[in-house]
Amino acid sequence: MINDGKRSGRPRAGEERLSREVILTAALGIVDDEGIDALTMRRLAATLQVNPMSLYHHLPNKAAVLAGLAELVFAGLELPDPGDAVPWDEQLKQAARAYRDGLRQHPNLALQVLSDASAVSDVVVVTMEPFYRALDRAGLAPREIFEAANTLIDFIHGFSLGEASVRAETFELAPDLLTRVRALPAHKAPTLTRIVNELGADGLAYDFDSGFESGLSTWVAGIRR
Amino acid sequence: MINDGKRSGRPRAGEERLSREVILTAALGIVDDEGIDALTMRRLAATLQVNPMSLYHHLPNKAAVLAGLAELVFAGLELPDPGDAVPWDEQLKQAARAYRDGLRQHPNLALQVLSDASAVSDVVVVTMEPFYRALDRAGLAPREIFEAANTLIDFIHGFSLGEASVRAETFELAPDLLTRVRALPAHKAPTLTRIVNELGADGLAYDFDSGFESGLSTWVAGIRR
DNA sequence: CTCCTTATCCATACGTTGTACGATTATGTA
DNA sequence: TACATAATCGTACAACGTATGGATAAGGAG
Known part of the structure; x- marks a missing residue:
């Protein structure tokens, strides 16, 4: 089969495009920017301007990519x-x-x-x-x-x-929680109901820090x- | 297109095969028995002896199935x-x-x-x-x-x-942890090294309970x- | 140098997935 | 009886992970 422009074999010395590290870094970028579902082998290959199958030379499968990402995060x-x-x-x-x-x-x-x-x-x-x-x-x-x-x-x-x-x-648990608790038949969770009401809407704004x-x-x- | 044996339209009264509840229960069974990866819409439909697309009448998509399962677990x-x-x-x-x-x-x-x-x-x-x-x-x-x-x-x-x-x-953290810690250049984590060694292999068998x-x-x- | 092995990348293709679309058949109401 | 609506099925498609095998160059052995 004729190759139209792009060489398809091994790259010349010093121009290797891929490595485990390069692939994982690109994958981390995709996940950070677009979420874990956006990470597909094809998408990853496209980002690296490479054929999807080339990735498999450096990582055995997608699970290895994900494990590598976990490793990256911890290494950081x-x-x-x-x-x-x-x-x-x-x-x-x-x-x-x-x-x-x-x-x-x-x-x-x-x-x-x-x-x-x-x-x-x-x-x-x-x-x-x-x-x-x-x-x-x-x-x-x-x-x-x-x-x-x-x-x-x-x-x-x-x-x-x-x-x-x-x-x-900051996730507003408050309105939700208040609403839900008040929707409960009060005797079902009397203490919860009382505590939440005592806290009031203001006190329930939740701050992760x-x-x-x-x-x-x-x-x-x-x-x- | 001719229908060979199986009726394909709406079932007669009292013989509805599906409901949100029935579907979720079957899904829970699959996940418990074979893991989360075994849960596919086709597999779920097969278990229920139903066409895959029938599921979508009761649940909008697979994400809703998964969310429903979380709900089930908590309800239990x-x-x-x-x-x-x-x-x-x-x-x-x-x-x-x-x-x-x-x-x-x-x-x-x-x-x-x-x-x-x-x-x-x-x-x-x-x-x-x-x-x-x-x-x-x-x-x-x-x-x-x-x-x-x-x-x-x-x-x-x-x-x-x-x-x-x-x-x-019971997951044996012990051998792993001991081996890994001992592989470390000791000065990198002196306290960790010392504590793990003092514990010894026996003391490290980890019990979740x-x-x-x-x-x-x-x-x-x-x-x- | 030549020969050969091995590393890197590419093209094609297969089976599986989630699900869009539309047809089919029964139910319930007017 | 007519008709909207509910429940199911058949077909089809795009996207996915990846198996297989071919192309090309690197790097070591002779």
């Missing part, structure tokens, strides 16, 4: 470690905030990232040092450190998942038991 | 409320355990369920009463109750996500500050 995590200059609880909070911030930078990937068990377990090894150090300084036993770190990570994951599932930065800080404080207080 | 949640017969913290823990158990009954759906913001916000209204009651009995202010409940839910979600991402009931209890206790201790 940089947990600042103030060392022993601040109290252990502040050290812990700073690490937790940085972790959440890292996940927040790619909201369209949160689901993929958080559900990739091997990526999650990888990151434990390479970035959890500040967590372990702070908990060690708090005087916990090894087993307690291990479990406390897991628990904190789980909270951050759950929080990030909720945060990513919601489009806007303060929600995160509140959870963090509760959790740290639990460690300090 | 039954949080037992021991009332004031037990201390508030025990009441809270029982509710949390039941919530986790509910999510665990459909591990293949965990991701879908937890990332469906509207389903999550729905469930808050209908099943969170025990959480609110326990926290109210603990003496918290309305705003604190609201935030504490959110935090606990986030923890359970994060925990369940991790649990669902892993196939087996005790991990959950540990997190729950930490969190409750935080509330009791």
